[in-house]
Amino acid sequence: MGKIPPPGRLYGFNGLDAVAAGLYLGLMLFAAFAGGLLAPLLQGLLPTQAAATYAVNLVFYASVGIFALLAARRVVARDTRILATRPWFTLAMVPASVVVMLVLTAVLVTATGQTRVSENQLGVQSLVEEVPAWLIVPLLVFVGPFVEEYLFRHLLIGKLSGRVNIWICCALSVLLFAGVHVFGQEGLSFQPMVPYLGMGAVLVAVYVWTGKNVMFAFLVHACKNLLAVLLIYALPPQLLGA
Numbered sequence: 001m002g003k004i005p006p007p008g009r010l011y012g013f014n015g016l017d018a019v020a021a022g023l024y025l026g027l028m029l030f031a032a033f034a035g036g037l038l039a040p041l042l043q044g045l046l047p048t049q050a051a052a053t054y055a056v057n058l059v060f061y062a063s064v065g066i067f068a069l070l071a072a073r074r075v076v077a078r079d080t081r082i083l084a085t086r087p088w089f090t091l092a093m094v095p096a097s098v099v100v101m102l103v104l105t106a107v108l109v110t111a112t113g114q115t116r117v118s119e120n121q122l123g124v125q126s127l128v129e130e131v132p133a134w135l136i137v138p139l140l141v142f143v144g145p146f147v148e149e150y151l152f153r154h155l156l157i158g159k160l161s162g163r164v165n166i167w168i169c170c171a172l173s174v175l176l177f178a179g180v181h182v183f184g185q186e187g188l189s190f191q192p193m194v195p196y197l198g199m200g201a202v203l204v205a206v207y208v209w210t211g212k213n214v215m216f217a218f219l220v221h222a223c224k225n226l227l228a229v230l231l232i233y234a235l236p237p238q239l240l241g242a
Contacts, residue, residue: 068146068150094216142222145225177196
């Protein structure tokens, strides 16, 4: 096993970071403003709208994820080894962080009077209800969270904080993380962003608290998504408002 470069080299921007971030931004903008152009083609190739939506999301996150993993492979390896040396900490603090996230989100939703479910949440709920678990779990629990933690924590805080004040980076991480989850659907209105602001705040906090450990933030994000998927599969549609 080769030696891991010094932290300064691990947190320097590289060409693969530019490719991953550029691909994410480009695909997101295309989906938001020109995604409708794909609808006729997808409807002819795939049997249902849910299958088409799943295929688009899979291609989107998988393509970005390949470059993200290549770009961050050394950090991922290092952070995984760190967590493996303290398994009881990881096993205890990941679910504890998810609980804090759920509580904070509930407090923010109550305090702001947010009663409207975002289009993103409705879309995810509809997708989970129509697509088998063996297809949904890899996308929503593994690939999606990894891509988002790489972009919004590893790049925006881990790397950008070498050039910009870390608190500014943390604020940008929370705001951009919340914004992309409603971008192109609800015009960046505040109310639909509230749950994602709470989620983003906790993910930023655990990332910084663990010494910029992107794999810990990924595990928290993945567990939260897994819990959401399990609840959608377990609860009757009428209880979810479907």
